[in-house]
Amino acid sequence: MRLHGDARSRTLLAGVAALLFAAAPTRADAENAEQTFAQKCAYCHGARLEGGRAAGLVKEVWLYGGDPASIADSIRGGRPSDGMPAFRDALTDGEIGELAAFIRVKADEAQRSSRRGASGAEPELALQYDFYDVQASQVPDSSGRNHTGTIVAGRIVDGRRKPAIQLEGTGVVTTDSLTRDVDLAGRAMSVGAMCKPSAPDGVIVSMGDAADGFSLYLQEGVPHFAVRIKGEIHEVAGTDPIQVDQWSHVAGVIGEEGGLALLVDTWTVAAVKRPSFLARTPAGPFMVGGDASTPAATSRRWHGLLEDVRLYWGAISRNTHHELLGDWADRPGCGCHR
Numbered sequence: 603m604r605l606h607g608d609a610r611s612r613t614l615l616a617g618v619a620a621l622l623f624a625a626a627p628t629r630a631d632a633e634n635a636e637q638t639f640a641q642k643c644a645y646c647h648g649a650r651l652e653g654g655r656a657a658g659l660v661k662e663v664w665l666y667g668g669d670p671a672s673i674a675d676s677i678r679g680g681r682p683s684d685g686m687p688a689f690r691d692a693l694t695d696g697e698i699g700e701l702a703a704f705i706r707v708k709a710d711e712a713q714r715s716s717r718r719g720a721s722g723a724e725p726e727l728a729l730q731y732d733f734y735d736v737q738a739s740q741v742p743d744s745s746g747r748n749h750t751g752t753i754v755a756g757r758i759v760d761g762r763r764k765p766a767i768q769l770e771g772t773g774v775v776t777t778d779s780l781t782r783d784v785d786l787a788g789r790a791m792s793v794g795a796m797c798k799p800s801a802p803d804g805v806i807v808s809m810g811d812a813a814d815g816f817s818l819y820l821q822e823g824v825p826h827f828a829v830r831i832k833g834e835i836h837e838v839a840g841t842d843p844i845q846v847d848q849w850s851h852v853a854g855v856i857g858e859e860g861g862l863a864l865l866v867d868t869w870t871v872a873a874v875k876r877p878s879f880l881a882r883t884p885a886g887p888f889m890v891g892g893d894a895s896t897p898a899a900t901s902r903r904w905h906g907l908l909e910d911v912r913l914y915w916g917a918i919s920r921n922t923h924h925e926l927l928g929d930w931a932d933r934p935g936c937g938c939h940r
């Protein structure tokens with residue numbers, strides 16, 4: 603093996619790589635574009651590109667073409683006959699290019715999620731902590747999406763079937779990266795874990811801040827799933843407590859139509875129809891065992907074990923996802939593992 607390589611070809615390669623990366627839109631570009639969109643476009647096209655005074659831009663059929671170049675043309679020159687103003691004087695070509703790329707990405711995401719949302723479609727794993735290979739308090743994300751969690755005061759112990767995290771009222775596992783990388787606004791999702799509580803109160807998993815977010819928690823042993831939308835709480839709660847010091851599988855679901863459901867050991871124990879989609883991806887961290895936005899931050903901390911924490915895009919139900927729930931909840935005799 604040649605250790606020194608050819609300096610010239612390495613420089614060339616570095617040059618090519620630099621070009622490739624320069625051409626690819628970066629996260630900073632996307633953030634700029636998002637801001638420009640909010641300032642100059644959202645008034646007509648809606649804050650989430652969903653439409654308002656003008657048509658939405660997350661669509662499959664475009665009047666003037668949906669490729670980035672045609673989108674850029676629409677922005678630059680406007681479509682005066684339809685009432686779309688020209689932005690060639692207000693924005694640079696660079697900004698217009700970023701906006702066009704941003705719109706294309708959002709349109710693709712919306713199409714993927716509507717396919718995901720189609721009933722019977724397989725939910726897609728957005729995050730999974732199964733607590734294998736935890737090193738130096740870093741919890742790998744087994745979904746492959748790199749939402750590595752950080753353990754703050756907790757330890758890994760043997761769980762029911764996999765490793766579990768033991769939390770004693772002060773610990774959490776937390777990550778911020780979900781907020782940046784996972785779009786949860788306006789779509790179905792499911793979140794939950796295998797739980798063995800040693801106290802009847804505590805947050806299983808939560809995400810968000812004072813305005814938008816969700817929290818799956820026990821209160822006097824009774825599972826609750828709350829979604830906060832622009833500060834307003836929508837909630838579904840079970841009727842019976844789960845057993846302290848026993849394993850139960852608990853999951854909260856925002857359904858395809860936006861209704862909330864609560865699953866305990868794969869059974870739907872409560873549901874409300876009122877649409878409760880998140881208005882935006884929660885800005886606060888994703889947190890296992892606690893809730894960053896609870897005013898008394900430690901009062902609802904989890905006591906006991908949590909195993910196999912998962913977040914999915916899409917609504918999981920016993921009727922349609924036997925295999926998935928059979929694997930996640932693994933309850934002998936639950937009848938869902940066919």
Ligand code: HEC
Nearest residue numbers: 642643646656657664665666667673676677684685686689
């Ligand atoms: C004053 C309202 C208004 C503003 C502000 C506005 N648009 Fe539009 N836009 C329209 C209307 C009206 C149309 C054409 C018909 C429709 O789609 O409703 C349109 C069409 C478009 C189209 C073409 C859609 C297609 O189907 O081909 C794109 C792309 C677009 N706008 C992007 C933008 C972007 C990006 C901004 C911000 C820089 C922006 N618009 C700001 C009103 C507006």
